[in-house]
Amino acid sequence: MTPSLAPAPAPLDVALLDTISLYIHIPFCHKKCHYCDFNSYAGLLGWRTKYVRALVREISLAGQAARMPDGARRRCRTIFFGGGTPSLLKASEIAAILQAAQAAFAVDADAEITLEANPGTLEYHHLGELRATGVNRLSMGAQSFDADLLRWMGRIHSAEEIVTAVHAARQAGFTNLNLDFIFALPDQTLAQWTDTLDRALALAPDHLSLYSLIVEPETPLFDWVEAGTVNPASDDAAADMYLLAQARLAQAGYAQYEISNWARAGHQCNHNLTYWHNLPYIGVGAGAHSSFAGRRFAAVRPVAGYVAALGGDWEPTATTFGTVGGPVTDSETVDDATAMSQTAILALRLNAGLDLDHFARRFGVTFAATFGARLTDLVAGGFVEYVGDAETGRRLRLTERGRLVGNEVFERFL
Ligand code: SF4
Incomplete structure (x- = not known):
């Protein structure tokens, strides 16, 4: 089946190389999902206040180090709160982080500002406050509509909570909404996947991201597969589910624009397009990656180490930004x-x-x-x-x- 093609995008301007996208990592989760190897931790929410303070400082220092040659603040086109579970932060904390971003960078007035949310953590009555902070795109980790598969993955939310969260987000004024799903789960049937896709489409999201399950080392899932108690889905089963999704989403009017991503017209994810176009981005927060000024670098992963580094006297300059030291542990020059x-x-x-x-x-x-x-x-x-x-x-x-x-x-x- 031929995947639907998104309309041809406008040619890329080289001036985009002087801009950045800003990624903000929030490493807290209520509970680790069984398949997840992200830099996220359960039980550390007590660090939240210190962590937000450290983020605010890092954003301010990054903005200084990334100034334009004439001293002007660098243009920032998109901001993305990823995790972890950014929806565990209060709206006031998100607002403080965004204020720091606006002070440090020249953030576009119409910048896409995304926040990843877990349907099990959204405080529905606070969604209006969240929208008022400037967050204008929600990306929800739905993963499946099948109760057994959600339990198997270790997700903390039910299928019904996905529906409630989407309706609450719409009511709060979010007009740009993504849903993430995982397919090729062990023993998942085509009928279960069809049902999940149909229920997702019934919610009319603006964007869909569909990923096949990957067995990552150092996860409970990896141990189960090693022990032979879980058999991963076959490549054929994964391909059948992918083809089924391509057909159903095209039929429903979604244009595929990347291997794992579909959108309605005007709703492609601009932040992720920064990565696919290999344009500069700055990541702040524990373990966050950056690609900027000919270097790729990453911050220390543990929450305590990150907070401690930002509490010290580390101050990057235009020439030391991205070199090892301070919160950065890993840095390479990209020729x-x-x-x-x-x-x-x-x-x-x-x-x-x-x-x-x-x-x-x-x-x-x-x-x-x-x-x-x-x-x-x-x-x-x-x-x-x-x-x-x-x-x-x-x-x-x-x-x-x-x-x-x-x-x-x-x-x-x-
Ligand atoms: S909610 Fe997301 S980041 Fe947290 S453990 Fe689950 S998959 Fe990982």
Whole structure:
């Protein structure tokens, strides 16, 4: 089945390289889900006040270090509260963090500001307050509508709470709403997946993210699989569920724009597009990753270590930002060859593909000249194709054939 294609996006402006997206990590959860390897912790909510204070300080320092050469604040196009469970914070705490972001960066007046929410933690009567802070997009981890599968995953919410949360969010004025689901769960049937998709579509979300279950090390799920008490779904079962989702979502008017993401017109996630376009982003909070000024770096993962580092006298400057020290534990310089490979691989996840003119302006060399014979072979083999023209923007994207062996195609660009 041919996936529906999102409308061709506008060509990317090189000026976007001077902007950032801001990711804010909230590492608290009521309970760890059995499959989750994110940097999130149960039982640490007592750290919340100190953690918010540390975040506010880090945002202010990051804003200073990321100033433009003329001293102006750097433009910030999107903000994303991820986790963990950001919906465990009070609206007043979200407001304080956003104020810090606005003081540190030149945040667009119409910036997309997303908050990830667990339907089991939303205080419905506070959703209006949350909307009033400036958060204008909610992303809910729904995961399934099947009560047994929700229990098996260790989720803290019921199927009914997903419905209540969506209705409450709409009533509070959220007009941009995403629902996340996981498929290819052990013993999940096509009928269960169909039912989940139908119930999700009945709620008319603006965006849907569908991920197949991955067995990550250091999770209870990994131990169960190792012990042989759980059998992961087969690749065939996962492919059947993926194809079913593609068909049903296309029928319901959602355009697929990335391997795992679908949206109604005008509701693609701009924050995640920053990652897929390999544009700069700054992550703040425990374990958060950044890609900025030719470096990739990550902050210390433990909550206590992060709070302690920000309580000290660490102060990044334009030249030390992203180097190891302070809350940063890991930092690497990204050379042009690596940046070109990453840009190609990330953009090929998008249905629209890679913007070739932007690539040439960004790196000062054409994509064809960079990848030469490897690219010619992939085009001749029918794995990638050129679309668009000089006026609409020329692009390179995976063909249907290329999608089936996406990882092998990506490897050719390494
Ligand atoms: S709620 Fe999200 S971040 Fe927290 S444990 Fe579950 S999957 Fe992980």
